[in-house]
Amino acid sequence: MGQIVLNVPDQIVKEMKQAYQSYLKPSPPGAIFSAKVNAITITGYKSGKVLFQGGNPEFEATKWEKHMVEPGDGTGTKNASKLTHNYYPDQALLSQSIIGSDEAGTGDYFGPITVAAVYAEAKQIDLLKELGVRDSKNLTDQSIQQIAKQMLLLNLPYSLVVLHNPKYNQLQQQGWTQGKMKALLHHTAISHVLDKLGTTKPAGIVIDQFCQPEVYLRHLKSENKQLPEQTYFMTKAESHSIAVAAASILARARFVQEMARLSKQVGFELPKGASAKVDQVAARLIKQHGMVKLKEFAKLHFANTTKARNYLN
Ligand code: MG
Numbered sequence: 001m002g003q004i005v006l007n008v009p010d011q012i013v014k015e016m017k018q019a020y021q022s023y024l025k026p027s028p029p030g031a032i033f034s035a036k037v038n039a040i041t042i043t044g045y046k047s048g049k050v051l052f053q054g055g056n057p058e059f060e061a062t063k064w065e066k067h068m069v070e071p072g073d074g075t076g077t078k079n080a081s082k083l084t085h086n087y088y089p090d091q092a093l094l095s096q097s098i099i100g101s102d103e104a105g106t107g108d109y110f111g112p113i114t115v116a117a118v119y120a121e122a123k124q125i126d127l128l129k130e131l132g133v134r135d136s137k138n139l140t141d142q143s144i145q146q147i148a149k150q151m152l153l154l155n156l157p158y159s160l161v162v163l164h165n166p167k168y169n170q171l172q173q174q175g176w177t178q179g180k181m182k183a184l185l186h187h188t189a190i191s192h193v194l195d196k197l198g199t200t201k202p203a204g205i206v207i208d209q210f211c212q213p214e215v216y217l218r219h220l221k222s223e224n225k226q227l228p229e230q231t232y233f234m235t236k237a238e239s240h241s242i243a244v245a246a247a248s249i250l251a252r253a254r255f256v257q258e259m260a261r262l263s264k265q266v267g268f269e270l271p272k273g274a275s276a277k278v279d280q281v282a283a284r285l286i287k288q289h290g291m292v293k294l295k296e297f298a299k300l301h302f303a304n305t306t307k308a309r310n311y312l313n
Contacts, residue, residue: 002055003052003053003057004052004061006049006050007048008050009048009067012064012067013045016064020037027043031044031045039056040052040053040054041054062088085233086213087213087231087233095125098202098203098204099193099202099205100207100237100244102115102116102208102248103116105255108273108299109274109302110262110271110282111255111258111259111270113185114258115188115251116161116189117158117186117192118246131147132146133249134245135236135245136251136252137238139249144249144253144256148249165295166295169295179215180222182211184223190207202230204230204231205232206232206234206237207234207244208235208244209237267288269281270297274304278304280308280311282298282305282307285308286309
């Protein structure tokens with residue numbers, strides 16, 4: 001559950017109470033008002049402090065952000081600016097025809113990073129929901145495969161890019177951060193979809209946010225790339241946008257397939273994640289195939305490599 005605190009003049013707290021007139025509910029002690037809009041609870045206090053709590057408090061907080069005053073305790077500005085940057089999408093955009101993008105495999109020691117971008121038309125949203133498209137974190141790997149298969153039958157314009165381990169390790173050694181790799185992979189996938197769309201212009205592009213937009217822009221700039229028009233960033237976007245959820249499913253499905261392929265190649269199962277079990281399997285891989293082979297299967301700069309070597313000593 002998210003929370004944003006804004007500090008505003010008390011006149012604005014009164015205006016807010018007016019604005020949320022039809023959503024008011026009993027307010028806690030000391031509060032001027034409390035209201036519930038969709039899943040967001042808004043509570044305004046005499047001090048000028050206003051709390052926005054719930055699934056996605058940004059949707060309401062952004063409306064009032066411009067009235068913010070210097071907070072007494074230093075928390076207000078920080079919380080708000082961190083969550084409500086200039087690239088935050090309007091809620092209305094999320095139900096329009098947009099491109100969504102998301103990735104998988106970034107926290108896993110074994111296997112590639114996969115990034116997918118998908119264009120879903122507004123009229124396809126209900127059907128995609130019916131197919132079970134939702135945040136892939138709430139789905140089993142098996143159902144992700146099934147949903148991905150069904151989704152592809154709809155012929156949605158999409159792109160899937162895979163950064164295999166040898167290339168990942170090479171870029172990492174050249175000084176690329178994982179953030180930079182992700183930024184460029186998202187950019188590549190989105191550009192492919194824009195190319196496929198030709199003259200059709202999406203209402204917007206929503207990227208599941210993994211870093212501050214300024215950082216993303218800096219990565220693009222360092223490789224002479226430009227952010228396409230109408231690009232927005234949102235954390236947990238896969239739970240708010242069907243296009244991003246669809247992208248998260250395609251990315252995850254491909255990651256799972258790649259893991260199965262790599263496991264077959266090495267002759268035993270490569271576990272997902274980066275746990276102690278992963279260290280043991282990495283040690284086994286080094287023992288059987290040598291360090292040279294490890295770089296074809298793993299993200300070498302993860303601490304798991306050192307831990308695996310320690311197992312062997
Ligand atoms: Mg994501």
